[in-house]
Amino acid sequence: MKAVVAGAAGGIGQPLSLLLKASPHVDHLSLYDVVNTPGVTADLSHISSVATIDGFLPADDGLKKAFTGADIVVIPAGIPRKPGMTRDDLFKINAGIVKGLIEGIVQHCPDAFILVISNPVNSTVPIAAEVLKKAGKFNPKKLFGVTTLDVVRAETFVREITGAKGDPSKTVIPVIGGHSGETIVPLFSQASPSVSIPQDKLDALTNRVQFGGDEVVKAKDGAGSATLSMAYAGFRFAEKVIRAAKGETGIVEPSFIYLAGVEGGEAVAKETGCEYFSVPVELGKDGAQKAHNIVTSANDYEKKLLQACYAGLKGNITKGVEFVANPPQ
Numbered sequence: 217m218k219a220v221v222a223g224a225a226g227g228i229g230q231p232l233s234l235l236l237k238a239s240p241h242v243d244h245l246s247l248y249d250v251v252n253t254p255g256v257t258a259d260l261s262h263i264s265s266v267a268t269i270d271g272f273l274p275a276d277d278g279l280k281k282a283f284t285g286a287d288i289v290v291i292p293a294g295i296p297r298k299p300g301m302t303r304d305d306l307f308k309i310n311a312g313i314v315k316g317l318i319e320g321i322v323q324h325c326p327d328a329f330i331l332v333i334s335n336p337v338n339s340t341v342p343i344a345a346e347v348l349k350k351a352g353k354f355n356p357k358k359l360f361g362v363t364t365l366d367v368v369r370a371e372t373f374v375r376e377i378t379g380a381k382g383d384p385s386k387t388v389i390p391v392i393g394g395h396s397g398e399t400i401v402p403l404f405s406q407a408s409p410s411v412s413i414p415q416d417k418l419d420a421l422t423n424r425v426q427f428g429g430d431e432v433v434k435a436k437d438g439a440g441s442a443t444l445s446m447a448y449a450g451f452r453f454a455e456k457v458i459r460a461a462k463g464e465t466g467i468v469e470p471s472f473i474y475l476a477g478v479e480g481g482e483a484v485a486k487e488t489g490c491e492y493f494s495v496p497v498e499l500g501k502d503g504a505q506k507a508h509n510i511v512t513s514a515n516d517y518e519k520k521l522l523q524a525c526y527a528g529l530k531g532n533i534t535k536g537v538e539f540v541a542n543p544p545q
């Protein structure tokens with residue numbers, strides 16, 4: 217199992233690479249970034265874990281060397297937000313970065329699982345899909361927008377209200393939609409085991425999950441956005457994809473996918489009017505095996521949130537598709 221991190225020297229890339237280096241499920245890790253990969257690679261290479269490691273800069277065919285033979289490529293490359301910015305404000309720079317990296321995947325490892333972390337995820341995943349489609353290499357089962365941090369936040373924040381003891385990650389809370397503000401829709405009514413949230417606390421809790429990213433951006437005060445919690449979340453999702461690829465069954469985690477290419481996805485697309493949506497996805501050997509149409513189970517409170525989600529999300533998706541169809545001059 218060869219894993220690649222593209223953007224490996226960044227705030228997310230470094231701790232994510234650390235977690236992958238330490239994972240017993242990874243045999244080889246290749247790091248790629250436009251800066252500082254030699255140092256990060258040398259540092260991680262001293263860890264006595266199973267995975268061997270190498271790292272590359274763009275010079276001397278570095279991208280080719282990093283990507284060739286990859287089974288999974290995780291992409292946290294691109295600029296993060298500063299206070300006052302929306303994720304969409306990152307589009308101008310990050311759209312081109314993601315497009316370039318996907319073109320590299322097309323050339324060197326078109327069969328790899330692709331996990332997109334770079335924001336705005338609502339647009340960068342459609343960009344990735346369009347680049348792959350153009351090249352005739354699009355496998356919707358293998359392209360994932362990483363929305364796990366929203367799930368992780370929901371698991372964490374709900375405990376502050378319920379006061380439940382034990383491991384918060386054992387409470388499954390589906391968070392669906394997209395990955396920005398109102399497009400993020402936590403479905404607390406569908407938690408398993410069920411959670412009891414007083415009505416007067418539900419608005420604040422929902423809002424905190426939707427705008428959890430802003431909380432970190434504000435606290436970092438110009439020094440970036442969530443990196444460590446994102447590395448945790450990105451690793452959690454990547455490891456699930458890897459474990460499922462190796463044959464483990466029964467693994468389900470929400471992810472932002474192209475619905476038409478995954479069993480069960482058509483029903484979600486019909487319900488939401490969106491081509492892409494994050495829903496709980498059953499993972500298998502070949503990637504996304506089945507999309508769970510949890511949208512129909514939402515209660516009235518959540519249905520209202522979903523209406524706001526659809527409006528914003530459709531615009532973000534179109535913007536990504538347009539970027540590849542009519543590249544800016």
Ligand SMILES: NC(=O)C1=CN([C@@H]2O[C@H](COP(=O)(O)OP(=O)(O)OC[C@H]3O[C@@H](n4cnc5c(N)ncnc54)[C@H](O)[C@@H]3O)[C@@H](O)[C@H]2O)C=CC1
Nearest residue numbers: 223225226227228249250292293294295296333334335446
């Ligand atoms: N999906 C999610 O839930 C989350 C997404 N993010 C997003 O992740 C991205 C990265 O965030 P940070 O790690 O904090 O940023 P960062 O600036 O610390 O790191 C980004 C890294 O990408 C590298 N990079 C830039 N262009 C590249 C290219 N063409 N090829 C390879 N590497 C390239 C940079 O050199 C840098 O090392 C941002 O877009 C951020 O908004 C952040 C948190 C959560």
Ligand SMILES: O=C([O-])CC(=O)C(=O)O
Nearest residue numbers: 297335365429430441442
């Ligand atoms: O808020 C940001 O810009 C980074 C992010 O996506 C998150 O923390 O959820």
